[in-house]
Amino acid sequence: xxxxxxxxxxxxxxxxxxxxxxxxxxxxxxxxxxxxxxxxxxxxxxxxxxxxxxxxxxxxxxxxxxxxxxxxxxxxxxxxxxxxxxxxxxxxxxxxxxxxxxxxxxxxxxxxxxxxxxxxxxxxxxxxxxxxxxxxxxxxxxxxxxxxxxxxxxxxxxxxxxxxxxxxxxxxxxxxxxxxxxxxxxxxxxxxxxxxxxxxxxxxxxxxxxxxxxxxxxxxxxxxxxxxxxxxxxxxxxxxxxxxxxxxxxxxxxxxxxxxxxxxxxxxxxxxxxxxxxxxxxxxxxxxxxxxxxxxxxxxxxxxxxxxxxxxxxxxxxxxxxxxxxxxxx
Numbered sequence: 001x002x003x004x005x006x007x008x009x010x011x012x013x014x015x016x017x018x019x020x021x022x023x024x025x026x027x028x029x030x031x032x033x034x035x036x037x038x039x040x041x042x043x044x045x046x047x048x049x050x051x052x053x054x055x056x057x058x059x060x061x062x063x064x065x066x067x068x069x070x071x072x073x074x075x076x077x078x079x080x081x082x083x084x085x086x087x088x089x090x091x092x093x094x095x096x097x098x099x100x101x102x103x104x105x106x107x108x109x110x111x112x113x114x115x116x117x118x119x120x121x122x123x124x125x126x127x128x129x130x131x132x133x134x135x136x137x138x139x140x141x142x143x144x145x146x147x148x149x150x151x152x153x154x155x156x157x158x159x160x161x162x163x164x165x166x167x168x169x170x171x172x173x174x175x176x177x178x179x180x181x182x183x184x185x186x187x188x189x190x191x192x193x194x195x196x197x198x199x200x201x202x203x204x205x206x207x208x209x210x211x212x213x214x215x216x217x218x219x220x221x222x223x224x225x226x227x228x229x230x231x232x233x234x235x236x237x238x239x240x241x242x243x244x245x246x247x248x249x250x251x252x253x254x255x256x257x258x259x260x261x262x263x264x265x266x267x268x269x270x271x272x273x274x275x276x277x278x279x280x281x282x283x284x285x286x287x288x289x290x291x292x293x294x295x296x297x298x299x300x301x302x303x304x305x306x307x308x309x310x311x312x313x314x315x316x317x318x319x320x321x322x323x324x325x326x327x328x329x330x
Contacts, residue, residue, distance in 0.1 A: 008114055016047065016051065020050060024054060029107070035111040039066075043071065076193045100172060103218055105173060105219075112213060114175075116163060124208055125207050143166050143169060145168070150198065157212075164211070165212075166212055167201065169197060169201050170197045184206065194257035196260060199260065199268075202264070251300070252318065258280070261279070280301065
């Protein structure tokens with residue numbers, strides 16, 4: 001007698017902040033999945049752009065599987081994912097599917113992830129679809145190995161039918177086994193934003209393997225990240241790098257990244273103080289080469305790198321950072 005195989009249950013987590021139209025596209029894509037979701041948790045980081053009204057007007061709140069979880073304050077991307085994973089663990093599903101509001105999975109994305117041979121392997125901790133840009137090009141920055149630094153998986157590794165092992169992921173489309181989420185704990189909310197996915201990757205890997213499923217695809221619109229200037233065009237042509245400058249009004253995010261990266265290097269690689277100086281110098285050099293008004297940024301890079309080494313987590317949001325940038329402020 002053949003025992004019927006129950007299909008795995010999946011809940012989705014979408015972290016959002018002030019991007020209601022992108023959120024609507026993401027939710028439409030989730031509701032169109034060929035493998036239906038049990039629950040969808042929208043973690044709203046106290047949006048001020050009318051997100052709740054849009055969800056109500058477009059009928060999303062009428063869907064029984066959708067839960068709108070509005071946080072009292074903006075906890076950053078990391079805090080949003082922490083709240084979402086906590087809700088997902090309590091939902092009792094087999095898997096938790098995690099993404100930002102600017103992600104849009106193809107209709108068969110979840111079905112293909114679950115059809116992977118590694119989905120049935122209990123040693124698999126998480127599965128990752130290929131992240132693609134709106135033009136269909138694979139965005140390699142989201143998956144790879146971590147050997148002293150992130151090393152992106154090259155495009156030739158995305159061959160159909162393969163399932164390369166990974167050492168880090170970003171949040172874009174991560175399919176996390178629920179029991180692993182319970183064992184690994186929640187993302188480190190005090191990170192607020194950036195490098196939090198690297199840190200969580202390390203913890204998840206303690207409970208099993210990470211695998212890429214290249215046939216499953218999720219579009220990442222990456223809104224607001226594309227930016228270049230004359231300095232970046234010059235250095236990228238000369239060095240064949242692919243680095244981006246950062247407008248100074250958005251540099252607070254990079255400072256979070258510097259702090260968090262130095263913290264995880266110390267925590268997981270036992271980086272020495274001397275080596276940390278070298279890592280900090282690399283951040284400073286990148287700013288000198290690529291960013292406008294770099295000299296104003298360098299002291300902040302040093303300060304936040306030092307905070308990371310000292311386990312100090314203070315974050316300037318956009319309002320606080322804007323106040324700092326006013327004439328006469330340091």
